[in-house]
Amino acid sequence: MTYDWTVLLATFFPGFVGAFAILILDLLVKNRTNHRSAVSGIAALITFAFVAYSNWQQAALLLTTGKPIVISLEPSLLATTFTITQLGVYISSIALLLSILISLYSIAYLSKEGSSAIFQSLTVLLYLSIYAVTVAGDLLTFFIGWEGMSVAAYGLVAFYKHSWEAIEATMKYLLMSGVGSLTALYGIALVYGLTGTLNIEAFVKAFTTRTPIGILTVVLIFMGFGVEAAVAPLHMWLPDAHPAAPSPMSALLSGIIIEVGSFAFIRLLGGILIIPAYAILAQPILAVAAVATMFIGNLSALQQDDLKRLLAYSSIAQVGYILLGIAALTPNGFSASVFHIWNHALLKATLFLLAGVVTFLIGTRSLTEMAGLGRRSPILAALFTLGALAMTGVPPFGLFWSEFLIVLSNLAVKSPVLNAAVVLMLLNLLISIAYYFRVIRVVAFAKPSTALNGGGPIKIPLMLVIPCFILVALSLITGLYPNLFYQPAVDAIKSILGLSSCACGG
Amino acid sequence: MTGLYAEWLVWALPFIAIPVVLLLSRLPKVRDWFAASVVGITFLLAVSLLLDVETGQTIASSVSWLSAYGFTVTVHVDGLAAFLAVVVNSLGFLIVVYSQGYMGHEKGLPRYYSLVLLFIGAMTGLIIAGNFLQLYIFWEIVGICSAFLIAFWYDKPEAVRAGLKAFLVTRVGDAALLIGFVWLYVTTGTIDFQKLGTLAMQGVIPLSLLTMTGILILVGAMGKSAQVPLHVWLPDAMEGPTTVSALIHAATMVNAGVYLVARTYPIFSLSQTWLTAVGWVGVISALLAASIATVTMDIKRVLAYSTISQLGLMFAAVGTGTAGGWVASQFHLMSQGFFKALGFLAAGSIIHMLGTRDMAEMGGLRKRMPLTFIAFLFSTLALAGIPPFVGFWSKDLIITELFLANLNIQAVLVLVVSVLTSFYMFRVLFKVFFGPESKMAQDKDLREAPKIMTIPLMILSACVLVLGFTEEWAAGLLGLEHALVFELPIIGASILAILVGFAPSYFAVYQGRPNPQTFLQEHPGLGSLRKAMLAGYGFDALYLVMFARPFSRISNGVRSIQTGILAKNLWPMLAVLLLLALWMMMNL
Known part of the structure; x- marks a missing residue:
């Protein structure tokens, strides 16, 4: 079904206006108030309210028709096309949820920084770019959205522009991500050369037989987007970027930005990879990449003292799990991965925001220095314990389900490589227990470090705690009623792969 | 309802x-x-x-x-x-x-x-x-x-x-x-x-x-x-x-x-293989754990090894592959639950009042803590399997079912476990409650635990005394269609096993004849066996060498290859692209 472009404008227009207005407002109130960060934050929240309303409308439209909403500016295969799919809505909703909570959190978190207008404005732009990626119907739009996302992310990582750490991290991120983008662009060019179209549905359909040049195209796109997705060994920028960025940005980066890479794999390559001729090659390669990513992430995290770096490595490991779900190359595997994106976003955002609370309170990221903080703030201890526990994949939290479903979908494919990969994934879960329990022990239970010894209970601004609380609660709800968030993922994958009936249930 | x-x-x-x-x-x-x-x-x-x-x-x-x-x-x-x-x-x-x-x-x-x-x-x-x-x-x-x-x-x-x-x-x-x-x-x-x-x-x-x-x-x-x-x-x-x-x-x-x-x-x-595996896992665990329990000095660790051993008996019972064995395993689970809870809670009141878990610091506590003594005595009698305590019925059922299923080797090994069990439980009883009163107890002027702790102990003591008589009813509840079998020779054998275990405990630990220390020095073989047992047969050390250490070493290795130097970070990507280009050239 074809729609008017005003459907999209309802999101983009308030978004861009809002992003701009935040900056203007900040200039206007510059000398008049001490609450500049609150002004920017509230402006960002209002912007997000408009955007959320419009997204809600689109989702409702999507649900009533049950078919993707196609918006084409010209009736041509080369035209700029937007396709609102259920998968896109699923991913952009996660991004929106995180963005809203992070805007709220940043009001308090960045209140010491003077102006946080740039941060809030970039967060809005970042969300709009992710939205553009998720609704892109052709590769060029997809790529433009992608680059927009990266540019906004560079800006956010470099927010503390006076610290060398942030600049170095941003340079690494920029250069590696740039190389990745160019690689992907080369792949996109090849797609056009091979199929004569950039329309995502059309080019996926055009890949029917396996040719060397076809393989090259797939590999280039995979590697190109794989940098942002932090697939080992292309992940090297990530452990630097996370600690350097402000914690709310780390939460976004780890919670959704790197997962947009996994979304790209499913959206652009999913339909090609499940073709048996490609699957036979892709499956072992994906499985090996997934396992390598998990091991590098978890083993690097094992002895890490910098909490945010530890969490960053853990995110790399989680990308490995997501990739393993994709490696099953079945609708069930894809759904499990998408579901994992949701669960991981909730929990990793929680943990990064909590790490931010620690930085906010005592200005350290080192686990040794923050030891015993939980004794002075039981709420922080409780949230840290719940978040870290949930990250190890124990029920009744949502992450348990998606990890379980990844295991299930891989064992359902009778392939020795995948079976071995599942065993290794379970081993990785054990490793992650070792370091997450260390985090729990140090933060919540350990004897206070010398710097923290003495002193009464610490009060934490509510605005820093509420987002974490909401995220943990959502994870618990997902764990108790998995249907609520898993069924949409199943439907989303069904509609992407154009399957009338899902081969669920083994 | x-x-x-x-x-x-x-x-x-x-x-x-x-x-x-x-x-x-x-x-x-x-x-x-x-x-x-x-x-x-x-x-x-x-x-x-x-x-x-x-x-x-x-x-x-x-x-x-x-x-x-x-x-x-x-x-x-x-x-x-x-x-x-x-x-x-x-x-x-x-x-x-x-x-x-x-x-x-x-x-x-x-x-x-x-x-x-x-x-x-x-x-x-x-x-x-x-x-x-x-x-x-x-x-x-x-x-x-x-x-x-x-x-x-x-x-x-x-x-x-x-x-x-x-x-x-x-x-x-x-x-x-x-x-x-x-x-x-x-x-x-x-x-x-x-x-x-x-x-x-x-x-x-x-x-x-x-x-x-x-x-x-x-x-x-x-x-x-x-x-x-x-x-x-x-x-x-x-x-x-x-x-x-x-x-x-x-x-x-x-x-x-x-x-x-x-x-x-x-x-x-x-699957007969599965049944055999279940049975042997149980028998081996029962034997190993019971042997370690005979040398441990920490009162709680004795009880812990005893649990492993008793759970092993339950696995062995399931391994018979008969309905009777299956029932026996669950009845023993109940039985173990009650007498082990009693044992731990009795030990708990000693630890609570005395402040240590080391049996070397205990001794002669019988007079100062009479209720706790009765509780621990009942637990010991039940765990050793003396009639009419519940442990007798459940353990006897397991041994009978093993013999009935013609698993004679396993049955004999379970009897050996019985000997060991009787030995280590009476050893604890004698060490803790008999002999001269310990210095620590005198220094602390040890008293009986408060009522809120002794009442549950008394209830559990009554339970381990009478629950054995529910055996027929429980078997019916668990769906056993035929009546339970009692064979006099097997009952005799298991009582004999208890006595065989009791004797060294009584003579060596209670009477000190022969003196355990000198006895061990005279028999160096036993001494080294004792050392192996005290080290838990080296499982912990093995796991340390096999898993814990290699993982931290690999973890360090993985960290060292991630240098954070930008030029090196891009190498893997370039390498893959180069390989691809080569491969393309060969294919085109």
Whole structure:
């Protein structure tokens, strides 16, 4: 079904206006108030309210028709096309949820920084770019959205522009991500050369037989987007970027930005990879990449003292799990991965925001220095314990389900490589227990470090705690009623792969 | 009683009660008794379920959960489930009441009571679960609770380490369990115990698959029930409060593995390999653990090794592959639960009053703590298997069933375990309660524990005395159609075994003739065996060398290849692109 472009404008227009207005407002109130960060934050929240309303409308439209909403500016295969799919809505909703909570959190978190207008404005732009990626119907739009996302992310990582750490991290991120983008662009060019179209549905359909040049195209796109997705060994920028960025940005980066890479794999390559001729090659390669990513992430995290770096490595490991779900190359595997994106976003955002609370309170990221903080703030201890526990994949939290479903979908494919990969994934879960329990022990239970010894209970601004609380609660709800968030993922994958009936249930 | 939704409330109630426990932190007395009464109510609910299913019917209901795969939340109460639910909740209730005294002056009680409620609720949920997935979820929750309860005194580094160890080691088993049941699911399309049992009976599931998945699930059970070689977490778990040890050893946690084996028995019993594996795992664990218990000086660790050994007997009973053996395993589970809870709680009152776990500091406590002495005596008599205590009946049943199934080697080995059991329990009894009064007891002017602790002890003592007479009834409840067999020669053999174990204990430990020290010096072979036993046969050292150290070494290696130098970071990407280009050139 074809729609008017005003459907999209309802999101983009308030978004861009809002992003701009935040900056203007900040200039206007510059000398008049001490609450500049609150002004920017509230402006960002209002912007997000408009955007959320419009997204809600689109989702409702999507649900009533049950078919993707196609918006084409010209009736041509080369035209700029937007396709609102259920998968896109699923991913952009996660991004929106995180963005809203992070805007709220940043009001308090960045209140010491003077102006946080740039941060809030970039967060809005970042969300709009992710939205553009998720609704892109052709590769060029997809790529433009992608680059927009990266540019906004560079800006956010470099927010503390006076610290060398942030600049170095941003340079690494920029250069590696740039190389990745160019690689992907080369792949996109090849797609056009091979199929004569950039329309995502059309080019996926055009890949029917396996040719060397076809393989090259797939590999280039995979590697190109794989940098942002932090697939080992292309992940090297990530452990630097996370600690350097402000914690709310780390939460976004780890919670959704790197997962947009996994979304790209499913959206652009999913339909090609499940073709048996490609699957036979892709499956072992994906499985090996997934396992390598998990091991590098978890083993690097094992002895890490910098909490945010530890969490960053853990995110790399989680990308490995997501990739393993994709490696099953079945609708069930894809759904499990998408579901994992949701669960991981909730929990990793929680943990990064909590790490931010620690930085906010005592200005350290080192686990040794923050030891015993939980004794002075039981709420922080409780949230840290719940978040870290949930990250190890124990029920009744949502992450348990998606990890379980990844295991299930891989064992359902009778392939020795995948079976071995599942065993290794379970081993990785054990490793992650070792370091997450260390985090729990140090933060919540350990004897206070010398710097923290003495002193009464610490009060934490509510605005820093509420987002974490909401995220943990959502994870618990997902764990108790998995249907609520898993069924949409199943439907989303069904509609992407154009399957009338899902081969669920083994 | 179906209008009560007892089958749902019996496990959900403790979960619902946790927020209330946390909210009541300002009113500690109210909170503690609230927690106890919640478990009391679930105990009554479990009893009502037992009465409902006594005549052989089952209660089952389910609601949809994950519709894409057709997974449901299913509660399924049959004789086995109701029987164990009563055991778990009755012991749980007594232990929570006892906690009022034992934990009275501790900090962090909101955490203690909420975890205990979660522990008991999850264990009951595990028992009532009608399918593998649901069982697995409760299984994991039980694991977390145990880890956090073992590490309850988090200021002690060894307690924290023990908690993590318990969680990690049991998770190894859990991973096997997960793969096992998912594998069954992807081939049969169901995770429901009843359906899988029917499918297995019809011969739809290939025997090789049954054996493979059965063994994977057995590994899961071994982790939770602390069977060799996954037993290493249990002795260390003694770092937790004694009430927690009692919960883990008698009511929850370790029983989960035995229950899982019993629950899946109808599915896997067609595979003779599986039965043999179950039986031997049990016999070997029973022997190894019992031998270590004979030399340990920490009173709680003796009881811990004894638990491993008794659980081994239950596995051995399931391994007979007969209905009688299956019943014997569950009856022994109940029996072990009661006398081990009694043993731990009695040891707990000594530890509480005296402040040590080292038996070298105890001695002659009989006069100062008469009630505790009676309790521990009853526990010892039951554990050793002296009639008419409950342990006699259940152990005798296991040995009889082993002989009836023609598993003579295993039966004889179990008799050896009996000898060892009698030896180490009387050794503890003599060391702690007889002989000259210890200096520590005199210095501290040791007194009997408060009533809130001794009353549960008395109730449990009465239980271990009379519960043995419920054997016929329990067998009927668990669905055994024929009457139980009692063979006089076997009863004679097991009593003889107890005496053989009692004698060295009496002469060497009580009378000091021969003196144990000089005896060991004269027999250097025994001395080195004793050393090996004290080191737990080196399992811990082996795991340290095999897993813990290599992982930290690899971890360092992985970190060192990530230099953070931009030029190097791009190498892998360039390498892949170059390889691709080469490959393209060859193909074009």
